[in-house]
Amino acid sequence: MIQARRLEKRYGDKRVLRGVEFDLGRDGFMLVTGPNGSGKTTLLRLCAGLAAATGGELRVEVERGRLGYLAHEPLVYRELTALENLDLYGRLYRVPERRERTGMLLERFGLWDARHERAGSYSRGMLQRLALCRALLHEPDLLVLDEPYSGLDDGGATLLDHELEERRPRTAFVFATHDPGRVERFASTRLSLA
Amino acid sequence: MTYLADVGALARKDLLLELRARDTLPAMLLFVVSTLVVFHFVLPGDSSELAATGLLWVAIVFTALLGLVRAFAAEREQGVIDGLVLAPSDRSAIWLGKALSMLVFLALAEIVALPAFGLFFGDVDGALVAGVALGDLGIAAVGTLLAAMAAASRARELLLPLLFLPLAIPIVIGGVGASVTDDSGRYVAFLAL
Numbered sequence: 001m002i003q004a005r006r007l008e009k010r011y012g013d014k015r016v017l018r019g020v021e022f023d024l025g026r027d028g029f030m031l032v033t034g035p036n037g038s039g040k041t042t043l044l045r046l047c048a049g050l051a052a053a054t055g056g057e058l059r060v061e062v063e064r065g066r067l068g069y070l071a072h073e074p075l076v077y078r079e080l081t082a083l084e085n086l087d088l089y090g091r092l093y094r095v096p097e098r099r100e101r102t103g104m105l106l107e108r109f110g111l112w113d114a115r116h117e118r119a120g121s122y123s124r125g126m127l128q129r130l131a132l133c134r135a136l137l138h139e140p141d142l143l144v145l146d147e148p149y150s151g152l153d154d155g156g157a158t159l160l161d162h163e164l165e166e167r168r169p170r171t172a173f174v175f176a177t178h179d180p181g182r183v184e185r186f187a188s189t190r191l192s193l194a
Numbered sequence: 195m196t197y198l199a200d201v202g203a204l205a206r207k208d209l210l211l212e213l214r215a216r217d218t219l220p221a222m223l224l225f226v227v228s229t230l231v232v233f234h235f236v237l238p239g240d241s242s243e244l245a246a247t248g249l250l251w252v253a254i255v256f257t258a259l260l261g262l263v264r265a266f267a268a269e270r271e272q273g274v275i276d277g278l279v280l281a282p283s284d285r286s287a288i289w290l291g292k293a294l295s296m297l298v299f300l301a302l303a304e305i306v307a308l309p310a311f312g313l314f315f316g317d318v319d320g321a322l323v324a325g326v327a328l329g330d331l332g333i334a335a336v337g338t339l340l341a342a343m344a345a346a347s348r349a350r351e352l353l354l355p356l357l358f359l360p361l362a363i364p365i366v367i368g369g370v371g372a373s374v375t376d377d378s379g380r381y382v383a384f385l386a387l
Contacts, residue, residue, distance in 0.1 A: 071273065073273035075276055079210075079211050092203065092281035092283050094196070
């Protein structure tokens with residue numbers, strides 16, 4: 001699903017990625033680790049098509065609408081409620097039975113009771129849960145997750161564990177984390193950035 | 195149909211955001227009225243209709259600029275633009291949805307501005323209203339495109355007026371021409387073009 005050869009990314013004079021190579025199959029799970037500033041987020045943005053490589057080759061064989069992306073920011077409007085945010089994304093992603101799917105995800109991630117509250121009033125953990133709902137809403141074939149456990153409490157982290165477990169056989173993952181032990185069992189490919 | 199549905203969803207979202215946050219439209223309304231008040235006192239009493247109409251267009255263009263600077267603020271500050279760009283809808287739908295919501299803001303500003311203009315400077319005729327309506331269309335379409343380009347820049351507040359004002363000149367020429375000449379139809383047609 002993703003092939004990278006001698007991948008390079010520069011911001012001006014600063015080289016963020018250099019000579020990155022990997023293959024990720026349709027049911028692969030690539031665990032991306034590395035210290036702060038090693039280029040994990042940059043690599044994930046390249047895989048999601050949000051940035052262009054400055055060197056090498058990156059081939060991502062998935063349609064734009066079949067990709068789910070979880071960033072550091074939740075990518076939701078703070079002035080809209082959880083329900084309104086997911087409804088907007090559901091429309092743009094043409095999710096079938098949008099309302100049922102939105103309701104099911106909000107309930108699964110413990111946000112149903114807060115569905116009419118503005119996202120701006122959510123705690124960091126609730127925003128992360130909402131961001132996960134947004135990324136999973138359209139049942140993507142490829143999930144690009146940047147530090148998905150960030151901000152989640154034990155309950156939220158367990159929910160995410162279950163979600164990964166359930167999706168693992170039918171979804172490809174690019175997963176960046178500082179805590180690789182938690183998802184080590186899912187990994188088929190490991191990429192350590194220096 | 196899907197494209198129009200995307201445009202509708204995005205425009206509806208922008209209107210809802212403004213309804214909740216109220217950080218653009220009130221500023222535009224206050225600005226256009228206060229500008230016309232200032233112009234009323236600045237312009238000599240025996241000034242021509244041409245001068246007054248020219249000042250109305252100055253007020254309209256700068257009011258639009260005020261709204262355009264904020265057009266992509268929510269997407270930029272909350273990083274949502276990445277989420278919108280990743281959606282499978284045509285990316286021009288983001289522009290068109292934003293242009294439609296900007297058109298609504300401009301129309302609401304004119305609903306306040308035109309009676310204020312009539313009060314301070316004289317009659318508001320059909321040609322002036324048609325010119326302003328078509329001018330709003332042009333300003334929303336061109337301005338939103340430039341606002342999207344400027345939003346990616348660090349110097350966006352500086353860049354947008356520099357990009358927008360030269361491109362607004364044909365709209366202003368058409369608008370003023372439609373408002374003050376005897377052959378207003380020619381200028382309205384120019385604006386429609």
